[in-house]
Amino acid sequence: MSAIALNLHAAPRHYEDNPATRETPWIKWSIVGVSLLFFALFLLLPLATVFVEGLKKGWDAYLAALVEPDALSAVTLTLLAAVIAVPLNLVFGVAAAWAIARFEFRGKQFLITLIDLPFSVSPVIAGLIYVLIFSTHGWFGTWFADHNIKIIFAVPGIVLATIFVTFPFVARELIPLMQAQGKDEEEAAIVLGASGWQTFWHVTLPNIKWGLIYGVVLCNARAMGEFGAVSVVSGHIRGYTNTLPLHIEILYNEYQLSAAFAVASLLAMLALVTLVIKSWVEWQAARAASDDLRPE
């Protein structure tokens, strides 16, 4: 037994350690080189540029660009849109994934297609649809105008557009996960006398936890970074309907390059934080999955 264990320990654990499966150095290093070059050229360099350009005029100018009232209002609006859109899509995503993964019903395929719609429709068109429906000249515009509710070129329109474009993230993440897990555990809970809510809270939710967090992180990144749809419904009213990406565009168009990059660095940092959380969640989920797959 111990001999076998020793052998296993000594056995190569990667293809790389085993001469029989190793590539020649020439092939290996050219593949690694090409990948690294691409990575540096198209990802690392632009990212570095954002920070370098942002800091070109020094720390004071950088900070001034960030605390300027218009920038602050853009940050607030971006956060507001995300704070509303992400929880709504979280609830919707879980409900939709539950329905699709657990039940058979008419129109299920249609529902899946609908959930994917925001991925396949250009965000600009999504924005235009909202303008068509809610603007003063739109279908319901007169009704809203009569009741003194402003949607287009106002905060509600931005929130609506954000919800639309971030709609699929949570549901898309959960559907395959829940389908793979099956409904045995939930059925077991119900047979044992658990109510629907107890089953969801004690059985379903813990099982989809990592997938859910992953979906929320992606959803949040997109909610804060969305440009196209929001741009159409916003009307670009400074200090009122500008989100961070829109604010950056205005600064850029006014040749305030340094300020534009300074604000852009905020979004870049958000992206970095998102990546870190995403990697951590993936690592956790992989650990949980490898626990499940441990041989019997």
Next chain:
Amino acid sequence: MSIKVEGIQKRFGNFVALDDVSLEFPTGELVALLGPSGCGKTTLLRVIAGLESADGGRVLLEGEDASDTHVRERNVGFVFQHYALFRHMTVFDNVAFGLRVKPRKERPSEAVIAKKVKQLLELVQLDWLADRFPSQLSGGQRQRIALARALAVEPRVLLLDEPFGALDAKVRKELRRWLRRLHDEIHVTSIFVTHDQEEALEVADRVVLMNHGRVEQVGTPDEVYDAPKTPFVYGFLGAVNLFHGRVDGNHVSVANHAHPHLSADLPHGEEVVAFARPHELDIVVGDAHSHGIGATVTRILGFGSQARIELQSEHQPGVPDQVEVELPRTRVRELGLVEGSRVRVVPSQLAVFSRPAAGALATGTAS
């Protein structure tokens, strides 16, 4: 608790899963639902549990119509083929789950729950695993925990869906003996689904044989094995040789040879199928015999006291190409059988049924 199902119907699209199934499961018995995959046995079990609703018919639990009772109020214990343990909970929490989700006024205190869980884990002989997670257990251990979890709520009936289906042969055998002993200890009315005839015959008090959504036969393991009522049951339980022939008075004629048969009331001239288990066939050698079916020995497999002899028969209408005979090894030596021997096969008895419609026979004759 007694369970009764009456006229259960269930379809999935065009597929008829259960076709007018009526059965009774008396209190305290361990009953096996046995049949090939797709015969509706699991669907029937899920209908009884309430996890599936029937299109027609009634489920009576202790004489009461349960058709409108929600799963969680039926008080059944259900054991799944793939265990369905809650993967993020420890073994202890898994077993305690059914007690902890009870409405506040029925819920026992944590101290009582802990005591009860400990008892159940001792019952399944795994009390030393209480703090482990399901992923740290072997398949057999997981299924025993699943059983303890099901028993925690003191179910009136225990339903097991292919409980040993995902386990390897050795663990299966151990666990089914263990299940039998456990049932003798706790005596809760139990139904378990299996496609393994050996398992059903070995464990159950009674066996229900199902095919194509219908019940073929119900009886004790001895009854169904010794006196199969339908060709399907004959073919499904153990190895058989299948002949085609015609009734000729009190004999059945297969390939121009008359053989005595068991069934009394078949009309003269009826086209029939006739079954013989390998031990119900004899082998004779020498030219003195003209009856029986000519065949050549292709293989002799000797295990223990019995030898299994595979023969290639002479091509005749109604006779299968391959015939399997079981003889005591002493008899094989007496006859001097070797591979290539030319012999005649004589049925000592044949079980005869009117020729059924195609597809009603169990697939594969000698298995």
